[in-house]
Structures are given as C-alpha cells and as structure tokens.
Amino acid sequence: MAVQDTSRSLGATARLDRGQASAQSARPAAKPVRRLPVQKDWRAWALISAQIGILIGGLSLWEIGARAGWIDAFFWSQPSAIARTMALFFGSGDAWTDISFTFRSTIFGFLIGTTAGSLLGLSFWWSRNYAAIVQPYVICLESIPKLALAPLIILVFGIGLLSKVAVATALTLVVSTLTAYAGVKALDPDGEKLFYSLGASRLQVFRKLVVPFCLPWIISVLRVNIGLALTGAIVGEFIASQHGLGRAILYAGQTYDIALVWVAVLVLSTLAMVMYATVSWVESMLRKGVRQ
Amino acid sequence: MSSLAPKLCVADVSMTFQTPTGAFHALAPITLSIPQGRFVSLIGPSGCGKTTIFNIIAGLLEPTGGRVLIEGVDATGTIGRVGYMLQKDLLLPWRTVLDNVILGMEIQHVSLRAARERALPLLHRYGLAGFEYLYPNALSGGMRQRAALLRTLLFDTDVILLDEPFGALDAQTKLRMQEWLLQLWSDFNKTVLFVTHDVEEAIYLSDEVHVMGTRPGRIIANIPVPLARPRIRGSVLTGEFLAIKERCLELLHLEGTASEQINEAA
Numbered sequence: 001m002a003v004q005d006t007s008r009s010l011g012a013t014a015r016l017d018r019g020q021a022s023a024q025s026a027r028p029a030a031k032p033v034r035r036l037p038v039q040k041d042w043r044a045w046a047l048i049s050a051q052i053g054i055l056i057g058g059l060s061l062w063e064i065g066a067r068a069g070w071i072d073a074f075f076w077s078q079p080s081a082i083a084r085t086m087a088l089f090f091g092s093g094d095a096w097t098d099i100s101f102t103f104r105s106t107i108f109g110f111l112i113g114t115t116a117g118s119l120l121g122l123s124f125w126w127s128r129n130y131a132a133i134v135q136p137y138v139i140c141l142e143s144i145p146k147l148a149l150a151p152l153i154i155l156v157f158g159i160g161l162l163s164k165v166a167v168a169t170a171l172t173l174v175v176s177t178l179t180a181y182a183g184v185k186a187l188d189p190d191g192e193k194l195f196y197s198l199g200a201s202r203l204q205v206f207r208k209l210v211v212p213f214c215l216p217w218i219i220s221v222l223r224v225n226i227g228l229a230l231t232g233a234i235v236g237e238f239i240a241s242q243h244g245l246g247r248a249i250l251y252a253g254q255t256y257d258i259a260l261v262w263v264a265v266l267v268l269s270t271l272a273m274v275m276y277a278t279v280s281w282v283e284s285m286l287r288k289g290v291r292q
Numbered sequence: 293m294s295s296l297a298p299k300l301c302v303a304d305v306s307m308t309f310q311t312p313t314g315a316f317h318a319l320a321p322i323t324l325s326i327p328q329g330r331f332v333s334l335i336g337p338s339g340c341g342k343t344t345i346f347n348i349i350a351g352l353l354e355p356t357g358g359r360v361l362i363e364g365v366d367a368t369g370t371i372g373r374v375g376y377m378l379q380k381d382l383l384l385p386w387r388t389v390l391d392n393v394i395l396g397m398e399i400q401h402v403s404l405r406a407a408r409e410r411a412l413p414l415l416h417r418y419g420l421a422g423f424e425y426l427y428p429n430a431l432s433g434g435m436r437q438r439a440a441l442l443r444t445l446l447f448d449t450d451v452i453l454l455d456e457p458f459g460a461l462d463a464q465t466k467l468r469m470q471e472w473l474l475q476l477w478s479d480f481n482k483t484v485l486f487v488t489h490d491v492e493e494a495i496y497l498s499d500e501v502h503v504m505g506t507r508p509g510r511i512i513a514n515i516p517v518p519l520a521r522p523r524i525r526g527s528v529l530t531g532e533f534l535a536i537k538e539r540c541l542e543l544l545h546l547e548g549t550a551s552e553q554i555n556e557a558a
Contacts, residue, residue, distance in 0.1 A: 194382045197350045198396045198447055199372020208398075212386045 077258040085259040099271060101243035102233055105161055106275065109168020110229035117173040118218045121180025125187070125210050126202070138177055146170045150235050159240040168232035172225040179221045183214030219286050226279045230272055245271070297364030299328040299483045300349070300451050305358035307344055317508035318344050321358060324502065324511070326483055328450070333486045333494035333501045335540065337548060341509025342487045346453045349485070350376040362451065375452035379459065381440035383428035389439050390415065390424040396447030411446055418442060418476065434465040438472065445476060451483045459489065467525070470497060474522070491540045496528055503540055505547040513543050
C-alpha cells in the first residue's frame with residue numbers, strides 16, 4: 001500500500017512535469033474503468049404483456065400436460081374443467097350466498113376487532129395502574145395462537161355467522177390493541193404538559209391530543225387486520241359452517257372435486273384483493289385527513 | 293404601584309425530589325416578586341432548576357414548600373393561571389397554524405369561530421400572514437416559535453412564562469425574534485418571566501435579571517437593567533450594558549467554580 005502511494009505521488013509530480021498523457025502511462029496498474037450500471041425500464045404495455053404471457057403460457061402448459069397425461073388431472077384438475085366448474089358455480093346460485101357470507105363475517109369481524117381493540121389500547125392512557133394491571137393479560141392473549149381457540153369459539157357461538165365474526169374479531173382485536181397502546185406510549189409528556197398548562201381537563205387532553213396523535217398508529221394496522229379477519233372467517237368456516245367460501249373449499253376437497261377447490265380459492269383471492277384495495281384506499285383517504 | 297400586590301409572587305418555594313439515592317434538593321427556598329408589566333429573566337447554569345420553577349408556577353408540579361401567589365391570591369398547584377411556553381414549540385402536526393394558535397381558547401370553551409376571528413388579525417400583524425392554513429411541518433424554526441408564542445399570548449393570561457424560546461434558533465433569527473418579542477410585550481402589556489442561557493439576550497430584553505446558582509438551585513443575585521426603552525440593537529455595545537453583562541458573567545463564573553469545587557470535594 002505504502003509503495004503504491006509513493007508511486008502515485010510520483011505520478012502526480014510527473015503529471016506536472018510532462019502533461020497528462022505521459023502521467024497516465026507512468027501510473028502503475030490503472031484501475032479498470034467502470035460505469036454506473038444502467039437498467040432500462042420497459043414500457044408499461046411491455047411489462048403487462050409479459051405478465052399476461054406468463055399467465056397464458058402457464059395455463060396452456062397445465063392444460064396440455066393434463067391432456068397428455070404428464071399431470072394427473074384427478075389431483076391437479078385442469079384449466080378447462082375449472083372454467084366449466086366456475087360457470088356452474090356462479091350459475092347455480094350458491095356462489096353469491098357463499099361470497100356474501102364470507103364477506104359479511106370478515107367485515108363485521110374487522111370492524112368490531114379494530115374498533116374495540118383501538119379503544120382498548122387508547123384506554124390505557126387513562127390510568128397507568130390500570131395499564132400495568134391489564135397489560136400482561138393482553139400480551140398473554142397476543143401469544144396464544146387465536147386460531148387454536150376457533151373450535152371453542154364455534155362451540156360457544158354456534159355454526160352461524162356469529163361464530164365466524166367472533167374468530168375474525170379475536171384475530172384483529174389484539175393487533176389493534178397493541179398498536180394503539182404503542183401510540184399511547186409514544187406520546188410526548190411535554191405535549192400533555194402544554195395542554196394542562198392551558199387548564200385542560202383529562203377528557204380534553206384525550207380528545208384533542210391522545211386520539212389524534214394515535215390515529216396514524218390505528219390506521220396503519222387496517223390493511224393487516226383485513227387480511228387477518230378474512231383468515232379468521234375462513235378458518236371458522238372450515239371447522240363448522242353451512243355457508244361460505246371456506247366451507248365450499250372444504251366440501252369440494254372432501255368430495256374430490258378439485259376443480260371446485262380451485263374455483264373457490266380463485267373467488268376467495270379475488271374477494272381478498274378487492275377488500276385489501278378498498279381498505280388501502282380508505283387508509284390513504286384517512287391519512288390525508290390526519291396530517292402527521 | 294407599591295401599594296398593589298405584585299402580579300406574580302413566588303414565596304419561599306422549595307423543591308426536593310426523592311430519588312433512590314436519597315433526597316435531591318432541586319430548589320432551595322426561592323422568593324421572586326414581579327410587578328405588573330415587568331420583563332424579568334432568569335439565567336443560570338443548566339440544572340439550576342429554572343424549568344422546575346416554571347413547572348411549579350404553571351401548577352404542573354407541587355412544590356415541597358412555599359406558595360405561588362398571583363395578584364395576591366394563592367395559586368399553588370392550580371393549572372391554567374399563567375401562559376407557559378415550553379422549550380419545544382409543541383405545535384400539533386395535525387392542526388393548521390391557525391388552529392394551533394387558538395388551542396388555549398378552545399380549551400377554555402371559546403367557540404371555534406370566535407377564537408379564529410380573534411386569532412386571524414394577530415397572525416397577520418405578527419408575521420404569520422400567509423401561513424394561517426399551513427401545517428406546522430411546512431414552517432421554519434423561527435415561524436414555529438412565533439406560532440407557539442402567539443398560542444401562549446392568546447391564552448389570555450397576564451403572566452407568561454417563556455422557557456428558552458429562542459434556544460434552538462440561529463443567531464440572525466434569534467435577533468429578529470427578540471425584536472418581535474419586545475414588540476409583542478409592549479403591545480400586550482404582559483408580565484413576562486423569561487429563562488435563557490444567553491446573558492446578552494437576558495439583559496437586552498429584561499427590566500431585571502436574576503442570576504441563579506446550582507446545587508441546590510437558588511437565586512444568587514438580582515440585577516436591575518436600567519436601560520431606556522424602547523431599546524435599540526446598538527445599546528448592547530454601550531458601557532452601561534457591558535458593565536451589567538460583565539457583572540452577570542462574573543457571578544456565573546464564580547458560581548461555576550464553586551460548584552466544581554463541591555464536585556471535587558464530593
């Protein structure tokens with residue numbers, strides 16, 4: 001290293017004497033010339049056609065494979081059979097009952113769990129003693145895999161909509177509680193001081209400081225919660241139900257109607273994507289309303 | 293003047309905190325008496341209990357001993373009696389500048405419309421025109437401090453406590469803000485208690501400077517500033533000003549050496 005340094009400074013002196021060209025030749029082992037790697041972005045239509053191409057290619061391979069006997073169509077089914085079943089599923093009228101059932105359990109569970117959880121988390125602001133007493137229970141509840149409680153919930157709430165809502169609520173409630181409480185804990189004590197120095201009551205501090213301060217925390221779990229609520233609803237339907245997409249999947253699997261499993265999974269994913277997109281939109285609207 | 297009770301009186305206020313290692317005397321009994329309309333500064337090394345005094349006067353901390361009197365009435369441990377501007381501006385990021393400034397009035401149940409109507413002309417007059425409907429994160433440090441100070445003034449108390457309001461500002465902004473504060477003070481006729489680390493700032497702004505010492509926090513000297521008002525920037529270079537400044541610095545230096553000796557002994 002030291003040797004190189006000396007030679008480089010020699011080179012620098014040489015440059016002064018003989019000009020640049022000879023200076024470069026005097027340098028030992030010139031560094032390789034490297035440019036910043038440039039990645040050229042494809043146009044949107046090219047990206048989309050690539051995506052569609054992969055989908056069509058995959059489906060075609062699957063169909064051809066099933067017809068040629070490379071893929072066992074009994075276990076894996078095949079796209080043409082899935083399309084036929086899809087038409088039947090929507091034609092028979094069961095589809096909309098199932099979709100609406102799963103949708104309602106998810107939405108109710110999401111709303112109840114998020115609201116109750118957020119309120120519970122915010123309530124910890126009111127009393128440090130109360131928070132200290134209740135907190136271990138909340139953490140305990142968090143560590144229990146809530147889905148393991150699903151059979152119990154079904155027993156208590158029956159096989160109707162209520163039990164699915166209950167499972168979805170159980171999954172979302174704890175997440176919202178802990179997040180809202182994290183917001184409460186992040187509150188700057190000086191902010192409270194300011195409010196009290198202005199003669200504020202506890203309720204005024206809560207309404208005008210604590211709630212608006214914690215809203216971004218509460219909003220940030222909405223997207224997580226909609227996914228959790230859907231999982232809860234489906235698991236509830238797996239255990240015991242008369243309707244719903246979860247029940248349709250379980251029923252189809254038990255009767256070896258693999259095409260129907262695929263159909264129900266496809267419908268379910270579409271439902272999930274629609275709800276996720278809606279919640280994301282609501283979230284961005286709320287964020288615009290709540291500056292932080 | 294002398295027949296009236298002083299606007300703000302801190303009578304023998306002391307503060308002792310219980311810590312795991314024993315009692316910590318934050319404030320030795322301190323007495324301050326401030327007449328209506330005065331501008332009084334507290335200077336002292338960090339940890340001398342300046343913020344503790346403010347918290348006690350604002351009612352956010354119950355003193356171990358002594359009383360706080362406002363216009364002769366006992367106000368110890370009662371909140372909402374004085375305007376208090378903490379070190380941080382504490383503007384609420386989800387409110388516009390206008391709605392931040394009216395916070396005090398809003399808490400006192402003034403209707404939003406009436407509060408906004410009162411605040412708007414003041415925002416215009418005191419250098420926040422055009423910022424009324426912006427959110428605080430769009431404001432510079434100086435502008436944020438202006439908003440925080442107007443919020444304190446609009447709370448409509450005669451006494452206001454300012455805890456190092458310009459501590460975090462750059463030198464030029466600080467000078468402009470001092471002029472601005474003096475303007476506000478003479479327009480609103482408030483009684484101001486001002487905490488700062490900056491000796492020159494304290495003298496330039498105040499009628500009286502109290503120099504504080506540490507361990508325990510106490511007032512070691514009360515230095516009147518008889519300079520004529522309105523003051524001009526050039527007055528900081530006059531012999532009179534420099535003499536006061538020298539006296540303050542000397543007291544602070546002596547105090548600093550004394551507490552170092554205590555530290556070495558301990």
